[in-house]
Amino acid sequence: MFNFAGAEYNIKNIIGLFERDKNSKEILLRHLPNNKHSCCDLRGRKVNAKGYLLDSRGNIIDKGEYNKIGDQTRPPNIIWPSHELMYNEPMKLFPFTEFSIHWIRGHSAKDVTLNPRHDDEHDDEGKRINTMGYLIDGMDNIIDVFNGNVLFKREVLEDRWGQEAEIPYVFRSG
Numbered sequence: 001m002f003n004f005a006g007a008e009y010n011i012k013n014i015i016g017l018f019e020r021d022k023n024s025k026e027i028l029l030r031h032l033p034n035n036k037h038s039c040c041d042l043r044g045r046k047v048n049a050k051g052y053l054l055d056s057r058g059n060i061i062d063k064g065e066y067n068k069i070g071d072q073t074r075p076p077n078i079i080w081p082s083h084e085l086m087y088n089e090p091m092k093l094f095p096f097t098e099f100s101i102h103w104i105r106g107h108s109a110k111d112v113t114l115n116p117r118h119d120d121e122h123d124d125e126g127k128r129i130n131t132m133g134y135l136i137d138g139m140d141n142i143i144d145v146f147n148g149n150v151l152f153k154r155e156v157l158e159d160r161w162g163q164e165a166e167i168p169y170v171f172r173s174g
Contacts, residue, residue: 003080014090102145106145107124108120141153
């Protein structure tokens with residue numbers, strides 16, 4: 001799988017170690033000994049409610065690397081920053097994940113990206129757009145043309161011409 005930066009990772013490297021319920025197979029979360037509001041896995045590592053390993057800021061991290069005797073040789077890396085998560089989970093981006101820019105671009109007779117200072121707030125159909133011409137909802141999240149579903153939260157958008165309006169690189173790179 002890939003993160004928004006296009007870096008490949010293995011899902012097994014970002015999930016904690018857990019006991020599972022005998023009937024439902026759901027993970028059984030434990031609480032940190034010094035904090036009843038935070039969860040941990042069987043090794044005492046901080047995790048979120050979905051079982052992903054976290055650092056102190058809530059970013060999803062990998063396990064790091066260890067040698068054969070258990071000494072850490074590489075500290076954990078941030079795989080998913082906390083602002084890129086949806087419902088405490090990272091997006092599942094596989095090599096075969098399909099995406100088309102046409103699913104989020106508004107309908108306009110002119111290319112609004114040629115003039116980043118354009119003052120168009122709506123496309124030709126009256127739907128709200130951002131400076132890149134992507135359809136947006138009332139909270140400036142990028143939505144699809146089909147049902148208005150949020151595809152990209154405003155927090156994951158990258159700066160383009162001084163405004164947070166561009167979708168993550170992995171979706172623009174093809």
